[in-house]
Amino acid sequence: MQDAVILHNSRDSTAIDAIEKAAPKQKLETEVESPKTSASDDATKVRTRKKKRKAGRPKKGEEHPPQEMSCIDKQKTMTLKEMLADLPTACDKGGKKDSKGNTMYWTGYKLHLDTIDGGIPVSAIVTSASIHDSQVAIPLGTLTAQRITNLYDFMDSAYYVPAILSHSEALGHVPLVDINPRRDIELKTNLEDEAKARRTLNWAPAEKIRYNARTTAERANARLKDEFGACNVRVRGYTKVACHLMFSVLVLAADQLMKIVM
Numbered sequence: 326m327q328d329a330v331i332l333h334n335s336r337d338s339t340a341i342d343a344i345e346k347a348a349p350k351q352k353l354e355t356e357v358e359s360p361k362t363s364a365s366d367d368a369t370k371v372r373t374r375k376k377k378r379k380a381g382r383p384k385k386g387e388e389h390p391p392q393e394m395s396c397i398d399k400q401k402t403m404t405l406k407e408m409l410a411d412l413p414t415a416c417d418k419g420g421k422k423d424s425k426g427n428t429m430y431w432t433g434y435k436l437h438l439d440t441i442d443g444g445i446p447v448s449a450i451v452t453s454a455s456i457h458d459s460q461v462a463i464p465l466g467t468l469t470a471q472r473i474t475n476l477y478d479f480m481d482s483a484y485y486v487p488a489i490l491s492h493s494e495a496l497g498h499v500p501l502v503d504i505n506p507r508r509d510i511e512l513k514t515n516l517e518d519e520a521k522a523r524r525t526l527n528w529a530p531a532e533k534i535r536y537n538a539r540t541t542a543e544r545a546n547a548r549l550k551d552e553f554g555a556c557n558v559r560v561r562g563y564t565k566v567a568c569h570l571m572f573s574v575l576v577l578a579a580d581q582l583m584k585i586v587m
Contacts, residue, residue, distance in 0.1 A: 331475040335542035343433030348415040408464035419454025458483040479539035
């Protein structure tokens with residue numbers, strides 16, 4: 326497909342249940358010397374937590390520590406290899422809302438997939454279950470751009486982040502993303518009123534109609550689990566689980582390509 330111009334690329338993730346236990350969370354530890362002991366005594370280890378930044382202006386003579394860059398902002402300055410190496414891969418617990426708004430929880434991993442027209446997967450990344458979908462959008466989009474030429478990027482509301490939209494546009498694509506108002510009550514009200522007006526007029530914009538093609542990603546995830554073993558992972562460890570899933574993606578791609586050729 327590298328010599329063809331693809332219209333739509335649909336991006337989504339799916340939960341992967343594992344038969345292993347979630348890895349324990351790493352706790353930050355620092356070594357300090359107790360003031361009541363001599364220098365020859367062993368330093369005692371104490372657990373420390375990151376101090377939350379206090380709200381408001383700092384006191385006279387004090388300065389707030391600089392805020393750390395978000396994961397998505399860091400990815401702007403990284404190569405594809407560095408972005409992939411920075412993604413967490415340990416087995417842990419994750420949560421994800423389904424199409425009906427219900428939150429499901431699982432222990433294992435998450436498979437991020439880019440699927441083009443015809444239900445053909447072109448890129449896949451396996452990460453920890455707890456990572457947010459938006460943190461994998463830029464490396465996944467960069468990986469896909471190296472393999473095919475597509476015009477539209479379809480993503481759900483989890484990817485509604487300005488940095489992700491600008492990255493898609495920088496690749497020469499048109500991002501069509503479901504808007505997520507989050508805590509913006511005014512935006513949420515405006516979206517509800519607009520949706521009601523469209524239903525009254527029985528009209529939908531061209532972008533909304535085109536966005537309906539995003540069901541390609543959902544069908545690909547369903548076939549991976551129902552037909553190609555993505556829901557029956559019986560190995561432990563990231564390397565083995567990722568190998569199992571990549572074989573599933575490979576078979577799905579071959580099956581869809583044979584349908585097109587035949």
